[in-house]
Amino acid sequence: MERLTERIRTTALDAGADLVGVAPISRFENAPPEFHPRAVFPPTRTVVAIALRMARGTLKAVEEGTYWQAYNCDSYWHMNEVEAPQILRRICVALEQDGYTGLPVHNPFQPHLGRRIREDNPLGPDGICSLRVIGVAAGLGEFGMSRFLLTPEYGPRQRIFAVFTDAELVPSPLFKGSVCDECLACARECQAGAIGDERTEVVTIDGRDYRHAPLDTTACARIQTGHDPRFSPFRTGEEEEGRQPAYNRFIQEKFHHSGIICAGRGCIRACMDHLEKTGRIAGRFHTPLIEGERWKLDQPPGGGEDR
Ligand code: SF4
Numbered sequence: 581m582e583r584l585t586e587r588i589r590t591t592a593l594d595a596g597a598d599l600v601g602v603a604p605i606s607r608f609e610n611a612p613p614e615f616h617p618r619a620v621f622p623p624t625r626t627v628v629a630i631a632l633r634m635a636r637g638t639l640k641a642v643e644e645g646t647y648w649q650a651y652n653c654d655s656y657w658h659m660n661e662v663e664a665p666q667i668l669r670r671i672c673v674a675l676e677q678d679g680y681t682g683l684p685v686h687n688p689f690q691p692h693l694g695r696r697i698r699e700d701n702p703l704g705p706d707g708i709c710s711l712r713v714i715g716v717a718a719g720l721g722e723f724g725m726s727r728f729l730l731t732p733e734y735g736p737r738q739r740i741f742a743v744f745t746d747a748e749l750v751p752s753p754l755f756k757g758s759v760c761d762e763c764l765a766c767a768r769e770c771q772a773g774a775i776g777d778e779r780t781e782v783v784t785i786d787g788r789d790y791r792h793a794p795l796d797t798t799a800c801a802r803i804q805t806g807h808d809p810r811f812s813p814f815r816t817g818e819e820e821e822g823r824q825p826a827y828n829r830f831i832q833e834k835f836h837h838s839g840i841i842c843a844g845r846g847c848i849r850a851c852m853d854h855l856e857k858t859g860r861i862a863g864r865f866h867t868p869l870i871e872g873e874r875w876k877l878d879q880p881p882g883g884g885e886d887r
């Protein structure tokens with residue numbers, strides 16, 4: 581078990597993962613049935629989580645208000661659609677060498693569009709899981725107030741992916757430290773007002789309670805994808821009804837997603853900046869993420885929110 585665990589860890593790191601953690605299936609016993617790893621892959625005994633960092637410059641350029649494409653390509657499309665699948669595949673192949681089976685679990689999901697097949701599954705295929713919970717269960721970090729996984733290496737600046745396997749591997753210890761100091765920069769700087777300010781949501785893993793604030797995902801989605809001309813430089817407020825701005829259409833055509841415009845103004849960028857400046861995470865950089873006043877748009881022609 582130790583030898584295989586080490587080989588899987590080395591395979592993942594050599595393939596380009598920044599962090600690797602291992603969660604035994606017992607750590608998901610409190611998961612809602614529709615989010616349980618076995619609803620996706622019934623033979624699962626272990627979940628291997630990997631974290632890939634987003635290149636810091638892709639966030640810095642959005643923070644400067646000068647360049648969104650690197651985030652949309654590199655930190656979203658390429659990580660999700662190219663880099664992670666390659667690393668997960670390498671892990672699966674390494675498991676097969678010892679006679680085990682691995683299932684790569686990518687992001688994003690399109691869950692439960694199919695009809696239910698199995699009695700023991702609460703919903704139809706495809707199943708879904710929470711990659712941020714998997715990250716915590718695999719010992720990579722904790723939840724910030726924002727609900728994001730925060731790691732001591734990168735704060736909120738990573739994406740998580742997973743392999744579900746029938747192999748039993750040596751579990752990684754749960755993260756016992758604290759990265760989030762409840763500064764509330766995430767909630768203050770979120771233009772959707774989507775992040776709560778009290779840790780009322782609880783996820784229990786191995787008897788330990790991890791808490792975060794509630795997140796209004798509907799409010800977030802509108803700002804995140806640039807539906808509100810007050811906060812998206814790519815939407816003038818004069819688009820024809822139901823018509824996406826030219827930039828979102830370009831991103832859709834080229835990278836097959838609807839376009840990320842907010843890029844975590846509160847939940848990633850303000851949080852990262854706070855954690856970097858207070859030395860609560862590992863990285864030290866020559867250029868601060870946030871320098872001076874943050875950009876703000878003039879009211880667009882047509883004004884107000886485009887509903
Ligand atoms: S911004 Fe502050 S309160 Fe919010 S998750 Fe980061 S450290 Fe925690």
Ligand code: SF4
Binds near residue numbers: 769804845
């Ligand atoms: S992505 Fe933007 S809108 Fe959504 S929670 Fe984060 S800061 Fe708020």
